[in-house]
Amino acid sequence: MIRAKRQSSFLPKEVHPLKRTRSLSLAALVLLTLFAAGQALASDVVDALGSPLALDGPARKVLCSGSGALRLLTYLQAQDLIAAVEDIEKRSEARDARPYFLANPAFRDLPLFGEFRGRARAELILGLPEAPQVIFKTDPEAGTPAAELQEATGIPVIPLDYGNLLDRREALYASLRTMGRVVDRQERAEAVIAFFETTLDDLKRRSASLAEEDRPGCYVGGVGFRGAHGLSATELGYPPFVFTGARAVTEEEAPSDRASHAEISREKLLAWDPQYLFIDLSTLNAGERAGALYELKNTPLWKDLRALKEGHVYGLLPYNWYTQNFGSILADAYFVGKTLFPQGYGDVDPAAKADEIYLFLVGKALFSEMNDLFGGLAFRPLSLTQD
Template identity: 50%
Template sequence: MKIMKTNILSFLLILMIISTFASGCVDSSATSQSIQKQEETATITVTDALGRNVEIPESPEHVICSGSGALRLLTYLEEQDKIIAVDSIETRDSVYDARPYALANPQFSTDYTVFGEFRGNDDPEKILALDPQPDVIIKTYSTSGYDAAELQEKTGIPVIALNYGDMVNNRESMYQSLRIMGEVMSKEERAEEVIAFFDETIADLNERTAGVLADEKTTCYVGGIARAGPHGLQSTEPTYPPFLFTNALNVAYADMELSTAEVAKEKLIEWDPEIIFVDLSTLQSEDENSAVYQLQNDESYSQLQAVKSGNIYGVLPYNWYTQNFGSILADSYFAGKLLYPDRFEDVDLEDKTVKIYTFLVCQGDEKLGREVCDQMINAFGTPAFTKLEV
């Protein structure tokens, strides 16, 4: 009987030890799960370009980019693999494409579902049907489609609004957008690298061409500038960045916040530039609406000295689903080499263009950068950076 009591007590003691150990394991596991859950739901508050304080998950894993240029900026930050869907522009079947970020990422057109129409015309129902759901929606040109607050209300997903900016009048807005996106994606360092790349490249262009007297400069003009589609020779840009960055004598220059302008034919003839650059996006029009066709067939243009001397050159389109900043820089070096050959004689234009695309959209892959460069130069049949037959 005594032995039996001893055995019972020993058994109960073992049960207590096992129970305590198990309880400890459960508590430890529960604590671990609680910590993990807290980590998964950790948030930060980001102030977007509209001044809205938006609470978002820290280091989001799934995002979508709405609006012209939003996915381009994400690609600059090397975070394009975080997207889970695209807008319709990425899947559109087109003969022409002058978007380096998309050429470097053909998976955009094949591997992702569409969440809405291009230019920010989002479809909240399609967004809510995505699996997984985006942690954040990044939106440029927030006045297109649903505004940021309305889209956030309809989807329940945080929306970060950005001002896309440009490289001339609104460069700081563009830099602010890169920094905000860097904060959202925990890519602050890369954002600063991209900003430094732009600043250093523009400074190099300016330093090479500063100090040239006006009477020593070659007069120039750019026509065929795209805006929501192709346009003819009279479509120009008064503050054309490649001319500004190289201190060129742009006959159509005007100190104003104006991206594109339609000039009178008579005014262009009066200006009579020595060199005419043609944005090759104009070749999408294969009729009288094309700048090249007009130069070849309009007798009024035959009197221009640029036409007589054959100084007509094609440049890369840059205004394609808003501005492609890398193409602007490549065009700037081409303009520099033509207008100031002695100051750019050390620049290999193809290598420079490859370097630009490699850094901005190819994650340092020079082979891919060379492929993108080749595709861009030959995107319209007639190669960019060459003399045009008129």
């Protein structure tokens, strides 16, 4: 039995260009010419109240509210524009799988403007030492709703759809482009989009010619979703499987090309008996006597699983950490591809590829640092001797 959970998505209103209602005077035309570059950045961006955004040039200070908003700004190499941060950026955790934060630990020293998941506080924003010109907000109705936040602060709030790299890729790209126009990082936005497209094409190409019988059954367990989970927690439409053409055993019952968290029964996993088992290392946060690794080591029920007997159990970097970390998704995909289809990945060192991905997206090679946080268990076979 599979019980699936889907995250809600925000679908933005259609964006309309600014409509002109009266003739422009000569003076207005002169002013328009002077500010044309700045206005072009934002004239097709609509705020939370439905009004076209008007700035006299690129935004110089911004806030990012909601899951993943600051990550996208970091991808655009515009993190220096941040005026303040949510409380999640100020926490000290033993394990943190957010590459954008690991590459920018100075976020912790910035002023606070609210709580994570979009719970921005108007009184903190109005008291900031540097006033933001724009607030970017993902999942606009979560936490403090975008329109309510804009009315309380008088600062334009730009709703964004975080999207994903599967069925909502265009939403992600639209958000990157919107951010890019507002902060004058259009070229960088296009470079990030091209990077995603080139990388996904490369992953697809490497195993495209393999016959179905050459694709062993695999399963990913311990997948994080608003916290740590055990072996039964998986993801239908798991992106690293989709991108590499891997055959997920869950597809036998619930085919999916859209990621959604799911809980599966022990009986199903035993019946599927996957040849390869991947573990999302966020499961380590479940506690010393809990989580997927503890279960595999200490539950007799699992000892006859084919993957365990043949030593085909591997660790993956967590990627669903304050929503999806796209760099980690791609890094995990290269390791999955290398493990399942070595003939197509002979030139790939997954750890080096992860560093290449992180370096491009967040400006720092982070595989070793992240791997150390998770016990050095990523991208390697896991030892499952009993605790």
